[in-house]
Amino acid sequence: DTAVSQTPKYLVTQMGNDKSIKCEQNLGHDTMYWYKQDSKKFLKIMFSYNNKELIINETVPNRFSPKSPDKAHLNLHINSLELGDSAVYFCASSQGQGQEKLFFGSGTQLSVL
Amino acid sequence: GENVEQHPSTLSVQEGDSAVIKCTYSDSASNYFPWYKQELGKRPQLIIDIRSNVGEKKDQRIAVTLNKTAKHFSLHITETQPEDSAVYFCAASLGGGGADGLTFGKGTHLIIQP
Numbered sequence: 241d242t243a244v245s246q247t248p249k250y251l252v253t254q255m256g257n258d259k260s261i262k263c264e265q266n267l268g269h270d271t272m273y274w275y276k277q278d279s280k281k282f283l284k285i286m287f288s289y290n291n292k293e294l295i296i297n298e299t300v301p302n303r304f305s306p307k308s309p310d311k312a313h314l315n316l317h318i319n320s321l322e323l324g325d326s327a328v329y330f331c332a333s334s335q336g337q338g339q340e341k342l343f344f345g346s347g348t349q350l351s352v353l
Numbered sequence: 354g355e356n357v358e359q360h361p362s363t364l365s366v367q368e369g370d371s372a373v374i375k376c377t378y379s380d381s382a383s384n385y386f387p388w389y390k391q392e393l394g395k396r397p398q399l400i401i402d403i404r405s406n407v408g409e410k411k412d413q414r415i416a417v418t419l420n421k422t423a424k425h426f427s428l429h430i431t432e433t434q435p436e437d438s439a440v441y442f443c444a445a446s447l448g449g450g451g452a453d454g455l456t457f458g459k460g461t462h463l464i465i466q467p
Contacts, residue, residue: 281440283397283457330396339446339455340385344396 243267246331246345253321254353261316261348263331271295271337272314274306275330277347283330289314290337321352355380357445359458367466372433374461376443377425385446386419386426391460392439400441401428430463438465 246263253259265272273296274286288296289308303319314331331345356379366372378386387402403410403417403426410417414433419426426445430437440462446455 281391281460283442283460285455338385340387341399341402342387342389342397342455344398346396 242346244331244333244343244345246329246348248348249346250349250351252351252353255321255323257321258317258319259321259350260318261329261331261350263314263316263345265312265331265333265343267333267335267343269333269335269343270311271334271339272308272311273332273334273339273342274314274316275332275344276300277328277330279327285339287314287316288337288339295337318350321350323352326350326352355383355445355447355456357443357456357458359443359461361461362459363462363464365464365466366433368433368435370433372430372437372463374428374441374443374463375425376427376445376458377423378445378456379424380445380447381421381424383445383447385455386417387444387446387455388415388417388428389442389444389457390439391442397442433463433465435465435467438463 244265271290273288287306291311292308305317308314328347330347332342359376384405389397390400391397414431416429440460442460443458
């Protein structure tokens with residue numbers, strides 16, 4: 241069984257569209273995260289949720305809105321997509337809030353045309 | 354906030370030789386230092402981590418050393434194999450969560466030459 245699963249794996253869309261990425265973990269972890277990996281492979285945290293509560297909200301455009309319906313799910317909705325949003329987005333989870341021993345999903349390659 | 358520098362950005366070694374990747378951090382309060390391996394097109398995976406109360410940790414061919422005084426830590430891979438080819442990321446954490454909880458280095462692309 242996949243511990244952290246995210247869908248879709250690939251997302252190709254036009255500028256200005258709205259899209260969502262879904263993430264689910266079956267590890268029983270309390271904290272989930274969204275990371276962005278740019279073309280230079282740099283990993284940067286965007287958001288974290290602990291038991292459905294927003295903990296980290298880094299300086300990202302408010303076009304990005306995370307939603308956690310329960311502690312096993314953390315979805316990412318992006319409005320009005322821009323060219324610069326093209327990247328790989330990784331969902332991750334951990335037992336505690338300290339981003340320790342992160343388990344990553346397989347990533348979503350977002351390409352904005 | 355924390356700043357993590359990682360060197361080199363690319364490292365090419367002959368199969369069977371050792372590889373060393375070095376990182377420095379800026380915040381002396383950081384106390385947790387993980388290393389992640391990311392194969393091409395795959396997810397990052399934790400391979401080893403160390404806390405500030407330990408100077409060295411080893412797991413088979415992989416070892417990590419930490420020098421708190423100098424604020425640097427290193428990943429050592431011995432007897433390298435083709436499957437070690439990947440991008441390796443170091444990170445430093447204050448351990449308390451929050452926005453400054455974990456900062457990644459920019460990665461080292463390790464290439465194992467047959």
